[in-house]
Amino acid sequence: MARTGFVAKGVVYGIIGVLTFKAAFDMGGQKAGQMQVLEFLEKQTFGNILLILIAIGLACYAAWRFVQSVKDPENIGDDSKGKAKRVAFFFSGLLYLGFGVLAALKAFGSGGGSSGSSGSAQNSSFLASETGLWIIGIVGAGIIIAGIFQFVKAYKNDYQKKFNLSSLDDQKKRESIEKTAKFGLSARGVILLIIGYFAIQAAIDSNPSEIKSTREAFSFIQESAYGPWLMGLVAAGLVAYAIYMFLMAKYRRFNG
Numbered sequence: 001m002a003r004t005g006f007v008a009k010g011v012v013y014g015i016i017g018v019l020t021f022k023a024a025f026d027m028g029g030q031k032a033g034q035m036q037v038l039e040f041l042e043k044q045t046f047g048n049i050l051l052i053l054i055a056i057g058l059a060c061y062a063a064w065r066f067v068q069s070v071k072d073p074e075n076i077g078d079d080s081k082g083k084a085k086r087v088a089f090f091f092s093g094l095l096y097l098g099f100g101v102l103a104a105l106k107a108f109g110s111g112g113g114s115s116g117s118s119g120s121a122q123n124s125s126f127l128a129s130e131t132g133l134w135i136i137g138i139v140g141a142g143i144i145i146a147g148i149f150q151f152v153k154a155y156k157n158d159y160q161k162k163f164n165l166s167s168l169d170d171q172k173k174r175e176s177i178e179k180t181a182k183f184g185l186s187a188r189g190v191i192l193l194i195i196g197y198f199a200i201q202a203a204i205d206s207n208p209s210e211i212k213s214t215r216e217a218f219s220f221i222q223e224s225a226y227g228p229w230l231m232g233l234v235a236a237g238l239v240a241y242a243i244y245m246f247l248m249a250k251y252r253r254f255n256g
Contacts, residue, residue, distance in 0.1 A: 002064040003249040008057020009096070010245030012037050013188075020218050031222070031231075033214035034099055040104050057140035058100030065093030074254070088146070090196030127208035136208060140199025145191030154185035159244075163251045168182035177247055184244040187237020191217050 015037045022029025030036060042048045042132035067073060077080040127136060153159050159181050194217040202210035212220065222231045 001060045001067075002254065003252070004057050005061025005064050005096075006245045006249040006252070008054055009015055009061055010242040010249070011054065011057070012099075012242075013238050013245065014242030015040055016214065017235045017242060020235035021232050021239065024049070024222070024228045029236075031215050031216075031218040033216075035102075035213075035239060036215060038103055041103075042106060048107045051103045055100045055104035055107065058096045058103065062093040062095075062097035062100060065089045069093065083122075083172065088142075091142075128206065132204055133203045136199055136211065137203030140196045140201075140203060143192050143196030143199060145196075147189045147196055150185045150189030150192060154182045154189070159185065162248070162253055177251075180240050180247070181244045183237050184241030187234050188241050190221075191238070194220055 012034065016032045016034070019029040019032040019036065019040065021027075023031050031082070038051065038054075041047055041054060044050055061233070066089075068076075072086065076085050127133070160178070163177070183184075191214055195212055195214065198210055198212040198217075198220075202208055215242045218231055218235070221227060221234055224230060238256075
């Protein structure tokens with residue numbers, strides 16, 4: 001179940017990275033986030049089947065996160081650090097489950113949703129309330145922490161604890177896996193930091209419209225000095241993160 005989920009997550013990040021990399025250097029493509037991935041898949045031959053497969057894969061990933069959170073199969077523990085990780089796993093599961101549901105709805109022709117004007121207005125009104133702004137700020141802080149954790153995991157080599165790299169005799173192959181993991185985790189960390197920063201800024205300014213998606217985070221990078229090159233670099237990093245997910249599917253250890 002977990003390995004299937006890693007593959008699905010890798011496909012999503014791979015498409016985001018490739019589309020955005022092509023956009024950075026005027027090779028076609030577009031700045032992409034999760035919703036653009038669904039639109040891209042829908043346009044392909046057998047698009048509905050691809051969407052259903054992604055939905056199933058993301059549901060598997062979400063289920064694995066819920067198992068990690070509730071059952072603790074790898075003995076993360078009940079201390080403060082362990083509880084924080086398990087809560088993060090649970091919310092990660094909710095996020096990917098929601099994305100999987102969107103993919104399934106799009107596959108069955110229900111993903112557009114024109115009835116959303118009143119619902120959207122209600123959501124916007126709630127987010128602009130004091131409670132909604134606190135939630136935005138807390139979520140933003142959580143996203144920033146997750147972004148920092150990506151860098152910590154990359155440069156303390158924490159990810160290696162979950163890999164069965166000892167089964168690889170080829171030293172160059174092990175080094176390639178390590179470099180890919182570091183690059184991919186760092187690129188994802190950059191995107192999460194940007195999204196988290198804007199979420200906190202939205203809460204401070206009492207303006208939920210300032211919340212940014214992955215696609216808008218790429219726009220922010222593009223507007224900086226050396227924007228296209230930086231955007232292309234981060235996009236390439238997300239492709240590396242996708243490869244890292246595929247490697248997780250193949251080499252991840254599941255013992256406690």
